[in-house]
Amino acid sequence: MSQNSMKRGLSVLQKKVVQELVMQDVTKKTIAEIAEEYGINERTIYRWKNDIEFVEELNKQNDLSLQAFTYEATNKLKGLVRHGNSEQAVINAIKLVLQSQGKLKEQEGVNVNVSHNVIQDGVSSDLLDDIDAILRGE
Secondary structure, eight states, X not given: OOHHHHTSOOOHHHHHHHHHHHTHHHHOOOHHHHHHXXXXXXXXXXXXXXXXXXXXXXXXXXHHHHHHHHHHHHHXXXXXXXXXXXXXXXXXXXXXXXXXXTSOOOOSSOOOOOOOOHHHHOOOHHHHHHHHHHHHTO
């Protein structure tokens, strides 16, 4: 691809199609429906989706849309913390907030401490057998 074609910029129509593609999750429009709405062939959109400049703009607009969605999700999460319908919903929302801030981490394993009071309970033959096996490296 020559440098001139890389610096040409997207047409107004291409920019509108980019916006339609970004909003597909909301509008539920198919590529065919978008093409028909803008009076172009469906294959044209697929060809554009192989164009570096078009893809870069599509990715840029998707990133911006995701940032706006993050804002929306954060507000919804804050609303759940403050006004959740159930105690479990509030607890889950709080956990998500704390995890997103790095203040709550999942435990990898469980530590268990077991103590045996030999003086009080005595020493069973099973315990002595276990100790012998450990000492022998079994």
